[in-house]
Amino acid sequence: MIDDASARERVVRAADELFYTRGVQAVGMDAVRTAAGVSLKRIYSLFASKDELIVAVLRHRTEIWDAGLASASERATTARERILAIFDFLDAWFREPDFRGCAFINTHGELGASSSAVADAVREQKASFQAYVARLVDELPAPPELAPQLAILAEGAQTTAAIAGTPDAARQARAAAETLLDAAAR
Structure with missing residues (x-):
């Protein structure tokens, strides 16, 4: 046993x-x-319930996400490189044969309105990612409003890649992030 x-x-x-x-x-x-x-x-x-299992799965997914971001940024030496590594991580993930979009977005779409525990777990992961991006933006330095803009690019790329069935959204979001970073550096 x-x-x-x-x-x-x-x-x-x-x-x-x-x-x-x-x-x-x-x-x-x-x-x-x-x-x-x-x-x-x-x-x-x-x-105790399926909801409790779903929350445990979302926490597991958070660990996978965090490890993926950490791995993608290992060789980055600047905050700008770590920000752009987010989009490189997404590009690699979108190319995996089992890619089905963001598990957090998918689960929230299915259960967010009916399960506060699930909605809270999803919001927690999204807030954690936004805080990660905000820390990187603080290191640049850049205006704080750049952080949510970059996070939205990453979130939008995930949804777009899942619906379109192509990894192109990661490359496009990375190019947009570079434009935002360049504009913030002026």
Whole structure:
């Protein structure tokens, strides 16, 4: 028998893949059970509700996002390079064969109006990303209003790439970010 931490990780990873591929509402707990190889009784001992599982999946996605940003900016030596690395990270992600858009935006679209816990988890991740961009903008220096503009470019690129089915939005958003950065440097 696997311990609770291992079972929890299996359930979160299985639910993440299912939710991202099929949508949160389309996936029942029986499908999660089958994919994770963990009984429903055990799943409900780890997560009191499907909403609690969804929030755990979103927290898992936050860790993946944060690690991806950190990895993309490893070689960057300036704040400008770290900002542009966000768009390089998006470009690589959009080219992955299983790219289905932003899990946070997708989940909020499905459940944001009916689940305050899900809406709060999504808002928390988006606020964290905006704070990251704001810290980078502060290092430039540049006017603080540049930070939300850059964050909106990244968010819009995710939605556009998912709907258009092409990674072009990352390159286009990067070019727009460069224009904004150049204008702020004057």
